[in-house]
Amino acid sequence: EIVMTQSPATLSVSPGERATLSCRASQSVSSNLAWYQQKPGQAPRLLIYGASTRATGIPARFSGSGSGTEFTLTISSLQSEDFAVYYCQQYNNWLGTFGQGTKVEIK
Amino acid sequence: QLQLQESGPGLVKPSETLSLTCTVSGGSISSSSYYWGWIRQPPGKGLEWIGSIYYSGSTYYNPSLKSRVTISVDTSKNQFSLKLSSVTAADTAVYYCARHGRVVVVAATSWFDPWGQGTLVTVSS
Numbered sequence: 001e002i003v004m005t006q007s008p009a010t011l012s013v014s015p016g017e018r019a020t021l022s023c024r025a026s027q028s029v030s031s032n033l034a035w036y037q038q039k040p041g042q043a044p045r046l047l048i049y050g051a052s053t054r055a056t057g058i059p060a061r062f063s064g065s066g067s068g069t070e071f072t073l074t075i076s077s078l079q080s081e082d083f084a085v086y087y088c089q090q091y092n093n094w095l096g097t098f099g100q101g102t103k104v105e106i107k
Numbered sequence: 108q109l110q111l112q113e114s115g116p117g118l119v120k121p122s123e124t125l126s127l128t129c130t131v132s133g134g135s136i137s138s139s140s141y142y143w144g145w146i147r148q149p150p151g152k153g154l155e156w157i158g159s160i161y162y163s164g165s166t167y168y169n170p171s172l173k174s175r176v177t178i179s180v181d182t183s184k185n186q187f188s189l190k191l192s193s194v195t196a197a198d199t200a201v202y203y204c205a206r207h208g209r210v211v212v213v214a215a216t217s218w219f220d221p222w223g224q225g226t227l228v229t230v231s232s
Contacts, residue, residue: 032211034218043203043222044154055220087154089218095169096216098154 002026002090006099012107019075021102023088028068032092035064035073038101039084047086048073078104109134111204111223119198119230125191129204129223136185137162142207143187144216145178147200148225159207159216160187167215194230201225 003026013019023033031051036044046055048064051071061076075082083106088099115127129143136143144159158168160178168176172191180187191198205219 032214032217036219043205043225044219045222046218046220049218049220055218089154091214091217092211093213094215096156096214098156100153 001095002029002093002097004088004090004097004099006086006088006102008102009100010103010105012105013078014107015080016077017107019078019082019104021073021075021086021104023066023071023073023099025069025071025090029090029092031067032090033064033066033071034089034091035062036087036089037082037084038087044087075104109206109221111206111221113202113204113223113226115226115228117227117229119194119228120232121195121230122193125189125194125198125202125228125230127189127202127204127226127228128186129188131185131187131206136180136187137182140208142167142209142216143180144205144207144219145189146203146205146219146222147198148203149197149200156216157189157191157202196230199228199230201227 005024007022033051035048038044052064063074065072085101085103087101110132112130119125142159145157158178175192177190203225205222207219208217210217
């Protein structure tokens with residue numbers, strides 16, 4: 001099983017600032033990585049797939065990068081609606097696995 | 108716009124079988140491009156893929172749950188279903204259904220999009 005480790009667990013950011021979230025895989029997952037946003041009481045929402053391709057309707061302030069074992073989700077200028085938990089997910093082998101999440105909170 | 112909606116009992120007794128159904132609207136479950144999956148999230152915890160099904164009936168399960176999971180599809184009703192047997196308190200979670208493709212030959216899933224709103228299932232006597 002590929003273990004996905006996200007850091008930090010919690011990120012405190014002021015509105016308008018840049019947020020950088022990390023996701024590390026225990027072995028290479030190529031570019032087969034997705035990012036999701038989850039708000040309280042809601043289902044996860046797909047943000048990024050293929051490590052860097054924004055899903056339909058996702059604002060350009062969200063960007064993904066990386067390949068192999070190191071990945072980054074960047075939110076260029078945090079808006080109030082961006083405070084949420086973010087998960088990465090690899091789908092490079094049989095068992096797709098998720099990271100434990102990074103909570104982005106208001107500083 | 109494709110929408111998914113989970114339904115089923117919110118309370119299941121230990122050792123019994125959890126049964127949920129996902130109804131797909133705004134599109135056909137028989138699309139050749141997509142698979143239909145179940146994911147769960149224990150309260151305050153992360154996400155775990157349970158398993159998926161193709162409209163033809165081919166199934167793919169998480170090895171850790173495989174012995175207890177059955178996923179089936181009813182194309183006439185545009186629904187697919189989950190059964191999880193011998194449940195314990197550890198199976199208490201929000202259960203989501205979602206659509207996905209398969210882009211890596213050896214991978215059972217790809218990214219999940221869209222998701223249903225989720226349904227909380229509590230295992231308790």
